[in-house]
Amino acid sequence: MNSPIPRALEGWRVMVVDDEPDSLEIAKRLLQMAGAEVITAGGGQEALNIVRSARPQLIISDLSMPEVDGWTLLEKLKLERDTLEIPVIALTAHTMPGDRERAIVAGFHNHISKPLDPRRFISQLMHIVVDIPELKSQLTAVI
Amino acid sequence: MTLIEGIDQIEQLRARVADLERQLEEKEHQLVHDHEISARRLRTVTENLPLILYGVDMKGDITLAEGKGLLLTGVKPGQEVGLNAFEIFRNDPKNVESFKRALAGESLQFVQTHDDVHLQIWFSPKYDEYGKQIGALRLSIDISDRVHAEKEALESRNLLQMVLDAIPVRVFWKDTNSVYLGSNKLFAQDAKLKSSKAIIGKSDADFYPNEAEAYRLDDQKVIASGKSKLNFEIQQTTPDGGSMWLRTSKIPLRNVAGEIIGVLGTYDDITERKQADLALERSKNDLEMAMDIAQLGSWEADLISNKTLFDARYEKMLGFAPGELAGENPTHTSEVHPDDLPKLFEVVMNYVTGKAPEYVTEFRTQTKDGSWKWIYAKAQLTERMADGTPLRLAGVNQDITARKEAEQEREVLLANEREARREAQEALRMKDLFLATMSHELRTPLNAMIGFQHLMLFSEQLNADNAHMAERSIANSQRLLNLINNILDISRIATGGLKIVPVTMSIRQLANNIGTDLGLQAKEKGLTLKIDVASELPETITHDEERMGQIMLNLVGNALKFTEKGGTITLTVRSHAERLMIEVADTGIGIPASQKHVIFDDFVQLDNSSTRKHQGAGLGLAIVKRLALLMQGSITVESEISQGSTFVVTLPLNLNPESYQ
Numbered sequence: 001m002n003s004p005i006p007r008a009l010e011g012w013r014v015m016v017v018d019d020e021p022d023s024l025e026i027a028k029r030l031l032q033m034a035g036a037e038v039i040t041a042g043g044g045q046e047a048l049n050i051v052r053s054a055r056p057q058l059i060i061s062d063l064s065m066p067e068v069d070g071w072t073l074l075e076k077l078k079l080e081r082d083t084l085e086i087p088v089i090a091l092t093a094h095t096m097p098g099d100r101e102r103a104i105v106a107g108f109h110n111h112i113s114k115p116l117d118p119r120r121f122i123s124q125l126m127h128i129v130v131d132i133p134e135l136k137s138q139l140t141a142v143i
Numbered sequence: 144m145t146l147i148e149g150i151d152q153i154e155q156l157r158a159r160v161a162d163l164e165r166q167l168e169e170k171e172h173q174l175v176h177d178h179e180i181s182a183r184r185l186r187t188v189t190e191n192l193p194l195i196l197y198g199v200d201m202k203g204d205i206t207l208a209e210g211k212g213l214l215l216t217g218v219k220p221g222q223e224v225g226l227n228a229f230e231i232f233r234n235d236p237k238n239v240e241s242f243k244r245a246l247a248g249e250s251l252q253f254v255q256t257h258d259d260v261h262l263q264i265w266f267s268p269k270y271d272e273y274g275k276q277i278g279a280l281r282l283s284i285d286i287s288d289r290v291h292a293e294k295e296a297l298e299s300r301n302l303l304q305m306v307l308d309a310i311p312v313r314v315f316w317k318d319t320n321s322v323y324l325g326s327n328k329l330f331a332q333d334a335k336l337k338s339s340k341a342i343i344g345k346s347d348a349d350f351y352p353n354e355a356e357a358y359r360l361d362d363q364k365v366i367a368s369g370k371s372k373l374n375f376e377i378q379q380t381t382p383d384g385g386s387m388w389l390r391t392s393k394i395p396l397r398n399v400a401g402e403i404i405g406v407l408g409t410y411d412d413i414t415e416r417k418q419a420d421l422a423l424e425r426s427k428n429d430l431e432m433a434m435d436i437a438q439l440g441s442w443e444a445d446l447i448s449n450k451t452l453f454d455a456r457y458e459k460m461l462g463f464a465p466g467e468l469a470g471e472n473p474t475h476t477s478e479v480h481p482d483d484l485p486k487l488f489e490v491v492m493n494y495v496t497g498k499a500p501e502y503v504t505e506f507r508t509q510t511k512d513g514s515w516k517w518i519y520a521k522a523q524l525t526e527r528m529a530d531g532t533p534l535r536l537a538g539v540n541q542d543i544t545a546r547k548e549a550e551q552e553r554e555v556l557l558a559n560e561r562e563a564r565r566e567a568q569e570a571l572r573m574k575d576l577f578l579a580t581m582s583h584e585l586r587t588p589l590n591a592m593i594g595f596q597h598l599m600l601f602s603e604q605l606n607a608d609n610a611h612m613a614e615r616s617i618a619n620s621q622r623l624l625n626l627i628n629n630i631l632d633i634s635r636i637a638t639g640g641l642k643i644v645p646v647t648m649s650i651r652q653l654a655n656n657i658g659t660d661l662g663l664q665a666k667e668k669g670l671t672l673k674i675d676v677a678s679e680l681p682e683t684i685t686h687d688e689e690r691m692g693q694i695m696l697n698l699v700g701n702a703l704k705f706t707e708k709g710g711t712i713t714l715t716v717r718s719h720a721e722r723l724m725i726e727v728a729d730t731g732i733g734i735p736a737s738q739k740h741v742i743f744d745d746f747v748q749l750d751n752s753s754t755r756k757h758q759g760a761g762l763g764l765a766i767v768k769r770l771a772l773l774m775q776g777s778i779t780v781e782s783e784i785s786q787g788s789t790f791v792v793t794l795p796l797n798l799n800p801e802s803y804q
Contacts, residue, residue: 023587
């Protein structure tokens with residue numbers, strides 16, 4: 001069976017943050033299929049703990065999480081010189097209407113709807129990251 | 144005849160003549176004597192009475208002129224003897240004529256009036272002792288005093304009648320047998336008589352048959368006792384059958400000797416006053432009754448002595464005997480509930496000192512048996528001193544216990560209702576919370592299943608058979624997810640929990656995503672899915688992307704379900720005059736006209752048989768319709784059996800975010 005996923009993220013280091021292990025694993029596998037190096041964090045606090053050592057080029061984070069949620073995570077990342085320039089994409093559930101607009105206002109680079117649709121996830125992601133200059137060059141090289 | 148006999152006879156005749164002569168002499172003597180006596184008597188009379196007596200001979204020459212009255216004319220008695228009467232009375236034709244008639248043998252009399260002097264005059268012929276007329280006599284007497292007295296008497300009688308007729312009181316008098324002797328005009332009018340004279344001789348039976356006997360007994364009582372009966376009020380039947388009220392008095396009538404000769408009565412027609420009294424009494428009774436019904440007690444407070452008087456009604460209201468409340472508690476504050484006393488004092492003080500325009504308050508007061516009654520009190524100052532100091536306060540106290548209890552009951556009911564409402568709201572909130580949790584709990588594992596199934600499908604190691612099973616697994620999971628989404632949505636719409644969230648979105652991208660998402664399904668079923676987004680549509684609009692996507696997904700999904708292999712489904716998005724039209728046309732089985740109205744109802748599928756061909760719970764169109772309504776839109780459908788159906792959802796081109804907060 002042919003995988004419909006192009007290896008568009010070859011060489012990228014992407015951090016995924018989600019408190020739901022299944023959701024985290026699906027995202028991790030999809031990103032890996034697209035060629036990315038994936039670091040996972042089971043929550044906001046864990047992400048903050050490892051973000052400096054992991055040095056991701058892109059963070060994809062769920063919003064609703066216990067304790068340190070996606071909003072707090074973003075806020076803390078933006079407060080640190082080392083991390084303030086990492087683009088953060090929000091995973092928004094349609095059960096939380098209004099999160100998308102708020103996410104953009106809050107400083108998320110963009111958003112992707114949950115649940116992740118494996119067929120559309122990578123294409124959505126590539127549409128989003130084309131305007132991240134650092135990643136764009138790599139992306140166009142691949143495409 | 145013998146000589147002797149003859150001599151005897153002569154002797155007898157001589158004796159007889161002598162006797163006759165003697166008798167004649169005696170008679171003459173007697174006559175002279177009588178004449179003298181009568182002349183003396185006449186003189187006595189004429190000298191003492193104001194009369195004038197003339198005697199005349201047949202020629203009219205005066206033979207006699209006597210009487211004190213002559214002095215009044217300026218002549219002395221006897222002075223005019225020898226003068227001629229026709230000469231004296233030449234300027235008085237009536238007397239001249241009368242002398243002539245008297246001399247002709249006639250007797251006559253008349254009254255002659257000169258100015259205020261009234262004379263009664265007699266004329267008569269005068270005869271000698273042999274019966275031969277020898278002249279005439281004229282006697283006049285001054286009767287002015289008598290005439291004047293009669294006139295005065297008449298005048299005073301008239302005046303009395305006039306007075307009686309003028310006074311606005313009915314006056315009547317009866318004899319001792321209760322027979323009318325007279326009345327004034329008003330009385331006669333009441334008796335329907337033309338004049339007061341007509342009353343004389345009548346009795347009450349002639350006018351007032353109903354009351355006559357009672358009146359007679361009344362009269363007799365007054366007559367027998369000699370005591371007046373004053374100012375008693377009676378009702379009387381009028382002669383024309385009506386009714387009138389009288390205030391009447393009866394007084395015994397006495398003559399100069401003090402004997403009772405009848406009864407004098409008076410009465411006033413007090414019908415109007417009586418009717419006014421009765422009306423007043425009735426209205427007073429009505430007022431009393433109204434006060435009874437309204438449970439209104441009245442009171443009056445003397446602000447100087449600080450004493451309050453209550454009416455019996457108020458006392459009764461509180462279970463006290465009349466007078467008991469006033470006696471035991473002149474200031475009437477000990478019964479007032481201690482909690483209400485300060486406010487009552489404040490109301491009274493504020494009103495009495497002019498700080499408040501009215502005295503209206505409610506308080507509780509204790510009844511004799513110790514229970515409490517709610518009182519509504521309203522009062523007014525009824526009297527002030529010259530300097531304005533309030534003197535008297537009068538008011539009414541109404542028992543409003545029942546109303547208060549009803550109010551309290553109402554309060555409790557309202558509180559219960561508020562509590563019930565709060566509970567219902569809480570239940571609703573819990574339901575929303577449950578739905579949200581449910582939604583999350585149902586979707587999360589399903590999403591994970593679908594995700595892993597896709598990953599499985601993407602795996603390099605999967606053979607065709609495995610891949611087929613993975614695909615079927617995905618399709619069924621997707622169907623279950625759709626059903627769950629639909630059920631949750633319809634519940635949230637029903638409970639008002641579904642909120643429309645307008646965001647900036649691209650309608651073109653949304654329509655294309657639908658095309659991508661459902662294109663595969665269409666292809667698998669052998670259908671063509673066309674997406675047609677009109678070029679005039681703006682790049683971005685403000686709308687609820689999620690819900691708009693749901694509308695398209697449901698409409699296209701519905702079309703996919705009911706269109707046979709080889710058919711075409713077209714999703715067209717266009718706009719016109721600030722309205723957005725989402726149109727989904729298929730070449731499917733169509734909808735019978737008779738069923739068009741039910742297809743938007745919840746859980747409706749036109750084929751309800753157990754062997755039905757089409758899957759689904761029948762929620763798709765119901766959700767579309769409700770979503771359209773939530774966004775001030777509408778949905779219509781045109782369909783022909785075996786030709787296909789076209790659904791058109793019309794929505795505002797942009798939603799105002801402020802309307803959906």
